[in-house]
Amino acid sequence: MIRYLLNRLMTMAFTLALVSALIFFIINLPPGDFLSNQIAELQAQGESASIEKAEFLRKQYSLDQPQWKQYLIWLGAMPGPDGYSGLIQGDFGWSFEFDQPVSEVLEEALWMTVIVNLAAMLFIYLVSLPLGTIAAVRAGGITDYAVAIIGYIGLATPNFLLALILLYYGQQYLGIPIGGLVDPVYEGEPFSWGKFKSILAHLIVPTIVIGTAGTASMIRRLRANLLDELGKPYVATAKAKGVGPVKQVVKYPLRAALNPFVADIGNLLPSLVSGSVLVSVVLSLPTLGPALLDALRSQDHYLAGFILLFVSALTLLGMLISDILLAILDPRIRFGGRSR
Amino acid sequence: MSETILSVSDLGVAFGKGRRKQEVVRGVSFSIPSGKTLALVGESGSGKSVTCRTIMGLLAPTATVTRGTITYRCPDKSDGTEDLLRVSQKRMRGIRGDGIAMIFQEPMSSLSPFHTIGAQVSEVLSLHGAEDTRDHRDRCIEAFEGVGFANPARTFDAYPFELSGGMRQRAMIAMATICVPNLLIADEPTTALDVTTQALILDLIQKRQAETGMSVLLVTHDLGVVANIADYITVMRKGEVMESGPAHDLLCTPRHPYLKKLIAAAPAVDANRAHAPDAASDLIVKARNVSKTFISRGRGLFGVGSENIHALRNVNLSIPRGKTVALVGESGSGKSTLARIIMRDSSADPSARVIYDMGDGPFEAQGLTGEALMQFRRDVQIVFQDPYSSLSPRMTVQDILAEPLKVHDYCDHSDMRARGVAMMERVGLSADHMTRYPHAFSGGQRQRIAIARALALDPKLLICDEPTSALDVSVQAQVLDLLEDLREEFGLSYLFISHDLAVVSRLADEIAVMCRGAIVEQAPAKTLFEAPMHPYTKALMAAAPDPHPDHKLDLNIIAMGAGARPEAWPEPYRYDRNDPLPLHEVDSRHFVRMSA
Numbered sequence: 001m002i003r004y005l006l007n008r009l010m011t012m013a014f015t016l017a018l019v020s021a022l023i024f025f026i027i028n029l030p031p032g033d034f035l036s037n038q039i040a041e042l043q044a045q046g047e048s049a050s051i052e053k054a055e056f057l058r059k060q061y062s063l064d065q066p067q068w069k070q071y072l073i074w075l076g077a078m079p080g081p082d083g084y085s086g087l088i089q090g091d092f093g094w095s096f097e098f099d100q101p102v103s104e105v106l107e108e109a110l111w112m113t114v115i116v117n118l119a120a121m122l123f124i125y126l127v128s129l130p131l132g133t134i135a136a137v138r139a140g141g142i143t144d145y146a147v148a149i150i151g152y153i154g155l156a157t158p159n160f161l162l163a164l165i166l167l168y169y170g171q172q173y174l175g176i177p178i179g180g181l182v183d184p185v186y187e188g189e190p191f192s193w194g195k196f197k198s199i200l201a202h203l204i205v206p207t208i209v210i211g212t213a214g215t216a217s218m219i220r221r222l223r224a225n226l227l228d229e230l231g232k233p234y235v236a237t238a239k240a241k242g243v244g245p246v247k248q249v250v251k252y253p254l255r256a257a258l259n260p261f262v263a264d265i266g267n268l269l270p271s272l273v274s275g276s277v278l279v280s281v282v283l284s285l286p287t288l289g290p291a292l293l294d295a296l297r298s299q300d301h302y303l304a305g306f307i308l309l310f311v312s313a314l315t316l317l318g319m320l321i322s323d324i325l326l327a328i329l330d331p332r333i334r335f336g337g338r339s340r
Numbered sequence: 341m342s343e344t345i346l347s348v349s350d351l352g353v354a355f356g357k358g359r360r361k362q363e364v365v366r367g368v369s370f371s372i373p374s375g376k377t378l379a380l381v382g383e384s385g386s387g388k389s390v391t392c393r394t395i396m397g398l399l400a401p402t403a404t405v406t407r408g409t410i411t412y413r414c415p416d417k418s419d420g421t422e423d424l425l426r427v428s429q430k431r432m433r434g435i436r437g438d439g440i441a442m443i444f445q446e447p448m449s450s451l452s453p454f455h456t457i458g459a460q461v462s463e464v465l466s467l468h469g470a471e472d473t474r475d476h477r478d479r480c481i482e483a484f485e486g487v488g489f490a491n492p493a494r495t496f497d498a499y500p501f502e503l504s505g506g507m508r509q510r511a512m513i514a515m516a517t518i519c520v521p522n523l524l525i526a527d528e529p530t531t532a533l534d535v536t537t538q539a540l541i542l543d544l545i546q547k548r549q550a551e552t553g554m555s556v557l558l559v560t561h562d563l564g565v566v567a568n569i570a571d572y573i574t575v576m577r578k579g580e581v582m583e584s585g586p587a588h589d590l591l592c593t594p595r596h597p598y599l600k601k602l603i604a605a606a607p608a609v610d611a612n613r614a615h616a617p618d619a620a621s622d623l624i625v626k627a628r629n630v631s632k633t634f635i636s637r638g639r640g641l642f643g644v645g646s647e648n649i650h651a652l653r654n655v656n657l658s659i660p661r662g663k664t665v666a667l668v669g670e671s672g673s674g675k676s677t678l679a680r681i682i683m684r685d686s687s688a689d690p691s692a693r694v695i696y697d698m699g700d701g702p703f704e705a706q707g708l709t710g711e712a713l714m715q716f717r718r719d720v721q722i723v724f725q726d727p728y729s730s731l732s733p734r735m736t737v738q739d740i741l742a743e744p745l746k747v748h749d750y751c752d753h754s755d756m757r758a759r760g761v762a763m764m765e766r767v768g769l770s771a772d773h774m775t776r777y778p779h780a781f782s783g784g785q786r787q788r789i790a791i792a793r794a795l796a797l798d799p800k801l802l803i804c805d806e807p808t809s810a811l812d813v814s815v816q817a818q819v820l821d822l823l824e825d826l827r828e829e830f831g832l833s834y835l836f837i838s839h840d841l842a843v844v845s846r847l848a849d850e851i852a853v854m855c856r857g858a859i860v861e862q863a864p865a866k867t868l869f870e871a872p873m874h875p876y877t878k879a880l881m882a883a884a885p886d887p888h889p890d891h892k893l894d895l896n897i898i899a900m901g902a903g904a905r906p907e908a909w910p911e912p913y914r915y916d917r918n919d920p921l922p923l924h925e926v927d928s929r930h931f932v933r934m935s936a
Contacts, residue, residue, distance in 0.1 A: 237451065237460075
């Protein structure tokens with residue numbers, strides 16, 4: 001198990017390195033960069049002082065170097081103008097747009113993204129597990145159809161529309177606060193019980209909105225898996241032992257149907273992050289999604305690159321978690337034995 | 341007749357709804373005397389399994405009981421009988437596993453892969469027995485000991501996938517009998533097992549029956565099994581009872597023509613039919629020094645320690661042109677691995693040489709590339725065991741037959757259909773059915789399609805990997821006849837793999853018996869059947885059940901050689917697992933692995 005984990009961590013590091021290269025070169029595909037755009041603009045206005053500053057920055061961030069050198073400097077594998085200072089050393093680069101280090105620009109957004117997405121995932125799993133199970137056990141019945149209809153509506157409704165509707169009614173009838181992830185009073189404040197409560201209240205609508213589509217597809221998947229398992233002979237064996245109706249489903253087939261369910265954690269994370277951009281804009285959530293959109297638009301490439309890398313790291317982490325969970329859930333994987 | 345424990349009368353079960361409703365069990369009646377064994381005999385689709393599931397209340401939701409009663413007399417209850425079709429769900433759960441227990445055909449999938457054997461067996465106790473879990477563990481271990489586990493405490497903590505098929509079925513029996521049921525329903529309990537394992541499992545069921553006094557309802561299609569353990573027989577066909585009565589009378593003097601037909605079709609070793617060909621020097625393939633070693637990954641939490649597993653050890657095998665060589669052995673003996681190496685579907689250890697001669701000079705299969713390899717693929721074809729999964733369910737029969745022709749660009753597009761029609765008719769199927777999908781055909785018909793597909797490219801060597809073991813006995817005989825005819829007509833050579841010596845005796849010219857990756861005895865078929873020497877061969881032959889009730893299985897012979905444990909064989913055949921004895925030629929072309 002320990003060897004397995006080490007092995008996995010090594011491949012993760014390798015994958016991350018590969019991904020970072022891809023990200024860097026793809027972001028740099030469009031001609032020009034943030035600074036050269038700015039310089040062009042400044043030149044048009046004839047402001048030589050600012051141009052000098054921009055030229056200085058260009059040097060400072062090695063934008064005058066060939067791309068592969070830029071990449072290695074960004075990574076921290078090659079000395080830049082300030083010596084070794086890159087991702088490996090914990091320096092995430094400079095955001096030209098905000099004129100701040102990337103880490104400062106994103107500090108709040110990183111946490112908010114993690115919180116929102118964790119909440120959405122919890123919501124997906126908590127809702128789809130019971131609904132999917134009921135749908136499978138009562139396959140072809142009224143409950144099954146009801147769950148299916150709710151699921152399809154969840155899949156088909158545009159998220160931002162759902163967000164607006166929920167915001168309106170939530171505010172109107174339940175007093176749920178609108179917009180942002182925390183009450184303006186607490187913004188920039190250190191973490192406190194009050195801030196926590198405020199975040200929780202603000203989380204309700206985004207969680208539901210971001211989670212609906214995932215929930216709907218997860219219900220369908222769980223239902224299909226469980227239906228397959230329900231027909232397996234070992235379920236008949238359990239019945240023949242005299243096992244009660246609930247335990248019959250929960251103890252044996254549900255356990256087996258959980259495998260793909262758990263394996264999805266890794267896939268779910270990135271789709272949640274990228275899928276929630278529009279929602280985040282509508283709900284004005286300070287998450288990574290909108291920040292990424294802006295960064296890409298203005299070619300603020302260190303900022304965009306870091307966000308993308310962060311999302312990939314999140315995905316890999318999700319995969320690792322799901323693999324570990326699978327090993328715990330399924331003795332066949334744990335024992336590394338072939339099932340024959 | 342003694343007291344009846346369960347009687348089924350005028351039972352009707354239907355599938356589907358409304359106008360598509362179809363009765364699959366039609367007015368079935370039988371009764372099981374207390375402490376005796378009733379065998380429910382019939383081919384697949386005769387409704388015997390459905391009947392059993394109805395007794396247990398395990399019918400699929402699409403099935404409905406249309407009529408009849410199932411009367412169960414519970415000896416523990418003084419107030420007499422109850423109708424299982426009308427008792428409450430709660431009472432039924434109380435009966436299942438406690439009063440009536442069931443074991444199923446597939447020991448592979450009948451146990452949950454996620455729970456230990458012990459957890460699954462002790463669950464029965466917590467449902468029907470005492471509360472103390474410590475006590476449960478002891479009782480389970482006792483039960484495991486009772487069904488013949490060498491290390492019952494380890495079995496308790498083992499997962500199903502760590503056990504072989506036979507061991508799993510033993511665990512199922514332990515699970516079913518741990519609460520000492522009044523009736524044990526065994527639905528084809530040995531069909532998925534090797535013959536030697538089958539004999540031991542049947543023996544075990546009988547032993548448990550003698551110890552506990554339970555009644556047994558045995559469902560099977562194999563009259564050999566019936567003759568060995570049944571007291572009474574009920575023969576079913578298409579949902580109806582054809583004939584019922586005491587086993588001995590029925591098997592010795594069958595009255596109903598259907599039962600007569602079943603008895604006639606039952607496979608039996610027929611040494612007279614076995615060929616005794618001359619020594620042939622014209623070989624189509626010659627395999628020399630074939631070994632295959634797998635390195636098993638380490639087990640356990642830290643994955644330490646790896647082990648070499650010898651799937652094949654220095655096997656030599658030759659197939660004379662136009663003849664049939666049979667490979668016989670229990671599952672896991674390396675038969676299929678050898679076949680796959682011979683057809684170059686899998687690679688052997690470097691020492692191996694597989695030399696072919698298709699009539700125009702010898703060549704080595706391993707070295708082929710490009711067009712020569714394609715030609716080789718045309719010349720060597722295979723028919724698989726399971727016709728249900730070896731044909732794509734998404735292709736029509738016509739497409740299935742045309743695919744090899746297309747892949748090899750074998751004939752003009754316009755000729756493909758004609759060729760397909762010819763092949764279909766040759767294997768005894770109507771060409772009108774070529775636009776249907778495989779699911780519209782029965783198992784035997786599907787196997788015919790698989791044979792037609794294999795023959796489409798005019799092969800010279802056909803590998804048949806257990807081609808009949810998934811089929812009913814009566815169909816089995818027809819497929820064997822077909823294979824025999826085709827061999828003469830197309831001048832084919834066969835490599836025939838089977839675990840069943842009775843099947844092999846129909847076709848084989850020469851037989852090689854394999855055990856643990858090595859050939860332990862090899863001889864012309866006639867010699868092998870008339871004068872088998874090796875205890876393993878004898879065990880295989882003794883384990884094939886005979887449909888005559890006076891010829892019961894001889895468990896001593898089976899126990900002597902079965903289980904593939906070379907270290908337990910008597911002298912001079914005993915050898916250490918890692919150090920096999922050499923093959924000795926004891927008679928002309930009769931080889932036995934023994935110390936000289």
